[in-house]
Amino acid sequence: MRFQEDTVLKWMSLVRKHPDALEAFWPSQVQSKTWLCEVMGEYLAQEGSSGWYEPQSCIIFGSWYGVLADMLEIPKTICVDIDPKYLEWCNTPDLNWKAKDFHLSNKHYPTEQCSLDDYVYSEDLPNPDVVINTICEHITQAQYDKWYDNIPEGTYVIIQGNNDFSHKDHIRANNSLEEFLNNNHAIHTIYQGQLEYEGPWDHKNDRPTYFTRYMAITKKGKYVGEDIGNIK
């Protein structure tokens, strides 16, 4: 993971064009994605080869404005989101932008507009190395179950959720890491962890709010009935 000049310039361009993208740059949002990038590299390396694990293909579900895709820099990345507005940014080069050659070759992604549970693994990328879902709190249990069932066997699955029930869009927050793991079928994990973060200011009581984000990495199908040994 790198924050290159090009990436920062691209993000500034994003915020100028879509001011609501500022929401993606709260410290807690950026930290949760840094956490994901670091854990993925470290723990999947432990599992497979030595050194840092660098997947070659990835599908990001609930990609939003593609900030995580920009941070991961996985060569073949597909961004999936239900809202076309976000995907337009992920997919469309800003031709007025000075560094448009870099922008075109490295920082735009194939996209698929659908609800994550309706995604079809096509010839385009039938067996991605990794699938990522950082919107576990935004979807129903039925949507999650269907999405999970569709993931090809052997794929690394990285999920994040949180315990923030106060947000109107959070329809499936969890009370604990254990509940998060159970509800998301993360029974045999390569990694599991939690991170406290600061939420929106509580104006009524004039004080900060704190929540916990949860993350797990599993491998679809592989570990049923096995002891994988390196659970954190």
Ligand SMILES: C[S@@+](CC[C@H](N)C(=O)[O-])C[C@H]1O[C@@H](n2cnc3c(N)ncnc32)[C@H](O)[C@@H]1O
């Ligand atoms: C607030 S944003 C992302 C929040 C999350 N904590 C993160 O950083 O990834 C939620 C995103 O999920 C997308 N989304 C919500 N429901 C979805 C669904 N059923 N399928 C695909 N994307 C969905 C929204 O359009 C939006 O881009």
